[in-house]
Amino acid sequence: MTISESGDRRSNRTRYIVLGILARGPASGYDVACAVRDSTGYFWSEGFGQIYPSMKQLAAEGLIRPCNAPVQPNGKAKESRRRKTLFELTPEGEKFLDAWLAEPYQPAVERNEMLLKIFFSARLNADIATRHFMQAIQEAQAAARVLTTLEEELVARLPDPAARFFYEATIRYGQKAAQAQEEWSREMMQGLKGVIKSPKRQ
Amino acid sequence: MTISESGDRRSNRTRYIVLGILARGPASGYDVACAVRDSTGYFWSEGFGQIYPSMKQLAAEGLIRPCNAPVQPNGKAKESRRRKTLFELTPEGEKFLDAWLAEPYQPAVERNEMLLKIFFSARLNADIATRHFMQAIQEAQAAARVLTTLEEELVARLPDPAARFFYEATIRYGQKAAQAQEEWSREMMQGLKGVIKSPKRQ
DNA sequence: GCCATAATATATCTGTTAGATATATAGTCC
DNA sequence: GGACTATATATCTAACAGATATATTATGGC
Numbered sequence: 001m002t003i004s005e006s007g008d009r010r011s012n013r014t015r016y017i018v019l020g021i022l023a024r025g026p027a028s029g030y031d032v033a034c035a036v037r038d039s040t041g042y043f044w045s046e047g048f049g050q051i052y053p054s055m056k057q058l059a060a061e062g063l064i065r066p067c068n069a070p071v072q073p074n075g076k077a078k079e080s081r082r083r084k085t086l087f088e089l090t091p092e093g094e095k096f097l098d099a100w101l102a103e104p105y106q107p108a109v110e111r112n113e114m115l116l117k118i119f120f121s122a123r124l125n126a127d128i129a130t131r132h133f134m135q136a137i138q139e140a141q142a143a144a145r146v147l148t149t150l151e152e153e154l155v156a157r158l159p160d161p162a163a164r165f166f167y168e169a170t171i172r173y174g175q176k177a178a179q180a181q182e183e184w185s186r187e188m189m190q191g192l193k194g195v196i197k198s199p200k201r202q
Numbered sequence: 203m204t205i206s207e208s209g210d211r212r213s214n215r216t217r218y219i220v221l222g223i224l225a226r227g228p229a230s231g232y233d234v235a236c237a238v239r240d241s242t243g244y245f246w247s248e249g250f251g252q253i254y255p256s257m258k259q260l261a262a263e264g265l266i267r268p269c270n271a272p273v274q275p276n277g278k279a280k281e282s283r284r285r286k287t288l289f290e291l292t293p294e295g296e297k298f299l300d301a302w303l304a305e306p307y308q309p310a311v312e313r314n315e316m317l318l319k320i321f322f323s324a325r326l327n328a329d330i331a332t333r334h335f336m337q338a339i340q341e342a343q344a345a346a347r348v349l350t351t352l353e354e355e356l357v358a359r360l361p362d363p364a365a366r367f368f369y370e371a372t373i374r375y376g377q378k379a380a381q382a383q384e385e386w387s388r389e390m391m392q393g394l395k396g397v398i399k400s401p402k403r404q
Numbered sequence: 405g406c407c408a409t410a411a412t413a414t415a416t417c418t419g420t421t422a423g424a425t426a427t428a429t430a431g432t433c434c
Numbered sequence: 435g436g437a438c439t440a441t442a443t444a445t446c447t448a449a450c451a452g453a454t455a456t457a458t459t460a461t462g463g464c
Contacts, residue, residue, distance in 0.1 A: 020321070029442075044317070056444095081441040082442045108315065113310065116242065116245070121368045212448070213448080231415090252451085282459085286414095
């Protein structure tokens with residue numbers, strides 16, 4: 001199994017977030033999905049369709065293994081209506097994760113539908129473009145609210161100062177991106193008002 | 203065939219860029235791929251694997267059709283070593299494109315590997331996080347250079363003022379995003395220096 | 405003129421992913 | 435006890451990333 005995957009056709013990325021979350025403690029597939037949604041969901045999406053098969057593969061490869069920890073009965077009975085299958089990281093898994101973390105990251109492949117619609121907007125009237133810009137503002141503001149809430153919960157989530165710093169770094173990124181998007185949208189609406197009366201239909 | 207696809211599982215997005223490019227004039231599959239790469243590549247990726255099957259489907263649906271324009275012999279002979287199969291938009295295709303453009307856009311699904319590595323960086327030493335931040339700066343600067351070049355070529359590309367405005371809007375977006383990324387990276391490296399001496403390995 | 409090479413252009417392949425659907429297990433309530 | 439509901443596991447299928455394969459044509463050398 002090769003550590004470097006930079007030359008390959010798109011390869012499985014799901015396993016890294018699984019490994020990263022298991023590095024913080026034993027978890028089931030469902031736990032991983034919840035952890036992704038609750039802490040990294042705003043910059044990394046992941047679904048059951050990827051998590052379960054990836055965990056199965058990771059187990060087959062010896063990077064994670066079923067956990068011998070007792071299935072907790074839970075203080076709150078209503079949090080567990082079905083027995084969990086817990087997994088933990090193996091030493092090999094830990095090494096694998098760290099090696100991947102140290103490699104350069106692969107830049108995202110862009111596919112921004114908002115910009116695609118803006119790009120072709122000269123075909124339509126200015127009201128439609130305005131609606132797209134307004135949508136962009138609303139989304140930026142909604143994202144900023146989510147990030148603010150996450151930031152406020154940070155201290156309780158991560159007592160470790162280093163982990164907190166890096167988590168906060170991701171939040172800060174999201175906030176800057178949201179701000180840039182909102183500014184851009186406002187700028188463009190202003191420019192639209194000043195220059196474009198009613199773009200002619202081709 | 204339904205115009206609104208907002209409630210569906212991910213549906214084919216390739217066809218919209220195909221339709222949009224054909225709205226500017228007849229083109230072959232290869233022409234579409236080149237046009238995507240040259241004018242929208244920085245915010246919309248598209249490969250042959252999607253373009254050809256989508257064009258085939260669009261033709262089957264009557265939204266595009268083979269073009270009766272004479273296969274141009276080209277002024278420059280070396281630009282055509284194989285006969286092109288040109289397609290053009292049908293009136294139905296044009297209506298379909300315009301209806302889609304007027305709908306709210308679907309927000310991007312995020313999957314930012316840089317942030318994922320940053321998120322788990324407390325496991326490693328600070329030099330590795332610094333390398334990721336430096337990579338982010340270099341990428342932002344490279345993107346800004348590409349966008350600057352595109353901006354300079356704009357006047358020659360699009361004589362129509364409306365089309366030019368919207369194209370420039372997409373470029374402006376990319377520039378703001380690149381700037382935000384660079385600022386963030388510098389900020390985080392600064393914070394790393396001041397707070398984190400050597401993050402402990404867990 | 406023939407053949408090899410190279411460039412343009414068309415087409416397909418396969419692993420990953422988005423997001424939906426299906427199923428299993430257990431607790432609660434009437 | 436059975437219906438309902440919540441947690442948890444698992445699978446499905448269309449879309450996509452990016453690679454590979456193939457077809458067609460022009461060019462150059464002998």
